Amino acid sequence: MKKYNGNGLVDNKRRTLLKGAAALGVATALGGLLPSKAWAKKKVGMGFIYVGPRDDYGYNQSHYEGKSSLAKLDWVKAVDQENVPETIEVQKAMESMINLDGVQVLFPTSFGYFDPHILKIAPKYPDVMFLHCGGLWDASKHPKNVGSYFGYIDEAVYVAGIVAGHTSKTGKLGFIAAMPIPQVLRNINNFTLAARSVNPKITTTVVFTGGWSLPVKEAEAANSLIDQGIDVLTCHVDSPKVVIETAEKRGIYSCGYHTNQAVLAPKGFLTGAQWNWSKVYQDYAEMISKGTKIPNLVRGGFKEGLVTSSPYGKAVSAKAKEQADKVRSSFMSGSMVVYKGPIKDNTGRVVIAAGKEYKQTDVWLESMDWLAEGVIGSTKG
Amino acid sequence: MNETEFSLLNILIAVIGGAIRVGTPFLFVSLGECLTERSGRINLGLEGTLMMGAMTGYGASYLSGSPWLGVMAAGMTGVILGGVHALLCQQQKVNDIAVGIALMLLGTGLAFFLGKPLIQPTAAHLPSLHLGSWSDSPVIQAALDINVLFVIGVLLAPAMAWFFRYSRWGLYVRTVGESADAARAMGLNVNRVRMYSTMAGGFLAGVGGSFLSLYYPGGWSEGLSSGQGLMAVALVIFARWNPVYCLYASLLFGAAATLGPTLQSIGMTWGYYLFHAAPYVLTLIIMITTSSSTRLLSGMPGQLSNVK
Structure with missing residues (x-):
C-alpha cells in the first residue's frame, strides 16, 4: 500500500483500500497461472x-x-x-x-x-x-x-521571427500573449530578436490578455493591433485559432504556435512553431x-526532435526561406546561441553584457522576467 | 503632436468599433432578459442559453453552409431552454433563481459535451456591412464593419420599448410583471404570458450566442462566453429594465472590455490587469452611485421582488 497521510478525501482513501484489496486478489490468482512473464514488456x-x-x-x-x-x-x-x-x-x-x-x-x-x-x-x-x-x-x-x-520551442519561434522580419512591410509585429511568465517572455524575445536581426528597426507590440483561453479578448487584441498598423501577428495562448483567423480576415500575415494552423489562414500564414x-x-x-x-x-529543441516548424506558407519569399533554413540548421548543429551579449531590455538596461552568452540549455533563461529592446510592452501589469 | 492626436482619434475609433463588436452579445442577452424580467420572472440560465446558442448556431451553419440558418437554430435552442425554464418555474414552490442556475450549468455542460466535434471545423460566418468603405483609413473601415445582427439589435431596442409602452401585448407583460393578482383580475393567464416572455427572451439570448460563434470572435470553443451571459443579466438591472438603456449599457460594457487590449496595442504598457477588470469596476461604481437605501430600484417590475 502507498503511504497515506490521511489528509486526502475520504472517498479516495476508501477507493485506495478497495483497489488494494482487488489488486491483491488478482495478483494471487495470476501468480499461480503465470509464474513469470519476464520476457514481456x-x-x-x-x-x-x-x-x-x-x-x-x-x-x-x-x-x-x-x-x-x-x-x-x-x-x-x-x-x-x-x-x-x-x-x-x-x-x-x-x-x-x-x-x-x-x-x-x-x-x-x-x-x-x-x-x-x-x-x-x-x-x-x-x-x-x-x-x-x-x-x-x-x-x-x-x-x-x-x-x-x-x-525549446523558442527555437522554432526564432525561425518564425526571421520569416516575420523578412515579410513585414510596416516593421511592426504583434504578439498576443496570455501572461508574462518566463516561457512566454522567452518566445516574445526570440521572435523580436530574430526579426530585428533581419531589420533592426522592427518592433513587436505585445498584448497580455490575462488568461490562456479568452477568445473575445484575443480577437479584440488582434483587431486593435492590426488597427495600429502591425502586419505580422503571432501569439502564445492555448488556442491560436481565433488570432490566426482574425489576422486572415483582416488581410495580414500570421505565424502559428503549438500545432499547424496553416489551414486556418491559406493566404497569410507564414510558418509556425510546433511541438512534437x-x-x-x-x-x-x-x-x-x-x-x-x-x-x-x-x-x-530542433536537434532532439522535440519541436518543428510548420511548412512555409505561400507568402514567404525565397530569401526568407533561405535564411530561416540556415538558422534552423545552425540550431540543429548546436552552434546557434540566441542570447549572446550585448542584449538590452526595453527599458535600456543591459541584461546580458557584451561577450557573455547563455546557451539554450542554461536554466537562467527559464527565469526570464524582462522584455528585449524593440518589444513594446511590460512584464508588470 | 499631430501623430499623438491621430493616435488618440485612432483609439477612440478602435474603442467604438470594439464596443459594437463586443457589445452585441450583451445587447441580445440583455434585451432577452429585459423582456423576461418585465413579465416578473428572472432567468439566470441565459449564460447556458448563450453557450447552447453559440454551439448549435455553429453546428447548424457548419452542416448547412448557411450562417442564417445557424442563427435561427440558435434562436430555437433558446426558445426550448426558455420553455423548460418557464415550465419548471410555474410549478408550485419552485424558485426562479435555483432553476436558472441549474439551467445555466446544464446549458454550458451540454454545449461543451455536444460541441466537442465542433471545435476544429470552420463554419460559414455571418456577413458584415462595410459601412466604412467611404474612408481610406483601414482603422475606420475595420471599426465600421458592422454585423447585421448588431443593426437588428439596435432597431430592436426602441421597438421593444415601444412594445412595452403602447402595444396590447406589452401591457399584458407589464401587468403580469407588476402585479400577478391584478393580471388575473383582468382575466390574463399569468403563466402563459410569462411562458411566452421567457421563450422570447431565450430566443434573443440564443441569437446572441450565434453572434459569438458565427461572427465575433467566431468559432466554437469552450471559453467563448467567459461569463458574458451572466454579465448581461446584471446589465438589465443596471439599465433599469429599459430596453433602450440596455443598448447603451451593452455598448458601455463592450467599450470597457476592449479598453485593456486597445491600450496595450498603442503601447500603454502599465496597468493592463486593472483595465481588464474595467467592466466589473464600472458595474460596481454605477450600482453604488445609483443605489438608494430608502426606495426600490426605479423601474423594477413589482413581481420581481417576491421570487417564490
Missing part, C-alpha cells in the same frame, strides 16, 4: 491532464496528439482528462488517476499545475513520478519524484518499462 500506466479541450488547435491538442501516439504501444495504458482547472481540481484528478487507474507516471501539462498542486501531492505518493510540462525542477527545493520536461510530444512520451514510456531512472529535467 512491463506494463506502464501513464496519466495525462490538460487544462483545456483536447482538440483546440493548440497546446492541449499538441499533448493529446503525443498521448495518442502511445496507442500503438500495447504495453502502455494511457489515460487522460481534459478541462481540468489549475485549482484543487487538478489534485483530485491526479489522485484519482493514481488510485483508480493505477498510473505510475503523471503528466500534468499546464503551467499552473506545478506550484502548489504537484508539489503538494507528490510527497504523498513517492512511488509515482510527476512529470510536469514546463516547470522548473530544482533539486534543492523539490521532491525527487517530481520532474519536468519541455521543448510524441517522441517525448514514447521515450518516457520506454524508460519506465525498462526501469531506467527517469531524469528530472528533460529539454530539447
Whole structure:
C-alpha cells in the first residue's frame, strides 16, 4: 500500500483500500497461472491532464496528439482528462488517476499545475513520478519524484521571427500573449530578436490578455493591433485559432504556435512553431518499462526532435526561406546561441553584457522576467 | 503632436468599433432578459442559453453552409431552454433563481459535451456591412464593419420599448410583471404570458450566442462566453429594465472590455490587469452611485421582488 497521510478525501482513501484489496486478489490468482512473464514488456500506466479541450488547435491538442501516439504501444495504458482547472481540481484528478487507474507516471501539462498542486501531492505518493510540462525542477527545493520536461520551442519561434522580419512591410509585429511568465517572455524575445536581426528597426507590440483561453479578448487584441498598423501577428495562448483567423480576415500575415494552423489562414500564414510530444512520451514510456531512472529535467529543441516548424506558407519569399533554413540548421548543429551579449531590455538596461552568452540549455533563461529592446510592452501589469 | 492626436482619434475609433463588436452579445442577452424580467420572472440560465446558442448556431451553419440558418437554430435552442425554464418555474414552490442556475450549468455542460466535434471545423460566418468603405483609413473601415445582427439589435431596442409602452401585448407583460393578482383580475393567464416572455427572451439570448460563434470572435470553443451571459443579466438591472438603456449599457460594457487590449496595442504598457477588470469596476461604481437605501430600484417590475 502507498503511504497515506490521511489528509486526502475520504472517498479516495476508501477507493485506495478497495483497489488494494482487488489488486491483491488478482495478483494471487495470476501468480499461480503465470509464474513469470519476464520476457514481456512491463506494463506502464501513464496519466495525462490538460487544462483545456483536447482538440483546440493548440497546446492541449499538441499533448493529446503525443498521448495518442502511445496507442500503438500495447504495453502502455494511457489515460487522460481534459478541462481540468489549475485549482484543487487538478489534485483530485491526479489522485484519482493514481488510485483508480493505477498510473505510475503523471503528466500534468499546464503551467499552473506545478506550484502548489504537484508539489503538494507528490510527497504523498513517492512511488509515482510527476512529470510536469514546463516547470522548473530544482533539486534543492523539490521532491525527487517530481520532474519536468519541455521543448525549446523558442527555437522554432526564432525561425518564425526571421520569416516575420523578412515579410513585414510596416516593421511592426504583434504578439498576443496570455501572461508574462518566463516561457512566454522567452518566445516574445526570440521572435523580436530574430526579426530585428533581419531589420533592426522592427518592433513587436505585445498584448497580455490575462488568461490562456479568452477568445473575445484575443480577437479584440488582434483587431486593435492590426488597427495600429502591425502586419505580422503571432501569439502564445492555448488556442491560436481565433488570432490566426482574425489576422486572415483582416488581410495580414500570421505565424502559428503549438500545432499547424496553416489551414486556418491559406493566404497569410507564414510558418509556425510546433511541438512534437510524441517522441517525448514514447521515450518516457520506454524508460519506465525498462526501469531506467527517469531524469528530472528533460529539454530539447530542433536537434532532439522535440519541436518543428510548420511548412512555409505561400507568402514567404525565397530569401526568407533561405535564411530561416540556415538558422534552423545552425540550431540543429548546436552552434546557434540566441542570447549572446550585448542584449538590452526595453527599458535600456543591459541584461546580458557584451561577450557573455547563455546557451539554450542554461536554466537562467527559464527565469526570464524582462522584455528585449524593440518589444513594446511590460512584464508588470 | 499631430501623430499623438491621430493616435488618440485612432483609439477612440478602435474603442467604438470594439464596443459594437463586443457589445452585441450583451445587447441580445440583455434585451432577452429585459423582456423576461418585465413579465416578473428572472432567468439566470441565459449564460447556458448563450453557450447552447453559440454551439448549435455553429453546428447548424457548419452542416448547412448557411450562417442564417445557424442563427435561427440558435434562436430555437433558446426558445426550448426558455420553455423548460418557464415550465419548471410555474410549478408550485419552485424558485426562479435555483432553476436558472441549474439551467445555466446544464446549458454550458451540454454545449461543451455536444460541441466537442465542433471545435476544429470552420463554419460559414455571418456577413458584415462595410459601412466604412467611404474612408481610406483601414482603422475606420475595420471599426465600421458592422454585423447585421448588431443593426437588428439596435432597431430592436426602441421597438421593444415601444412594445412595452403602447402595444396590447406589452401591457399584458407589464401587468403580469407588476402585479400577478391584478393580471388575473383582468382575466390574463399569468403563466402563459410569462411562458411566452421567457421563450422570447431565450430566443434573443440564443441569437446572441450565434453572434459569438458565427461572427465575433467566431468559432466554437469552450471559453467563448467567459461569463458574458451572466454579465448581461446584471446589465438589465443596471439599465433599469429599459430596453433602450440596455443598448447603451451593452455598448458601455463592450467599450470597457476592449479598453485593456486597445491600450496595450498603442503601447500603454502599465496597468493592463486593472483595465481588464474595467467592466466589473464600472458595474460596481454605477450600482453604488445609483443605489438608494430608502426606495426600490426605479423601474423594477413589482413581481420581481417576491421570487417564490
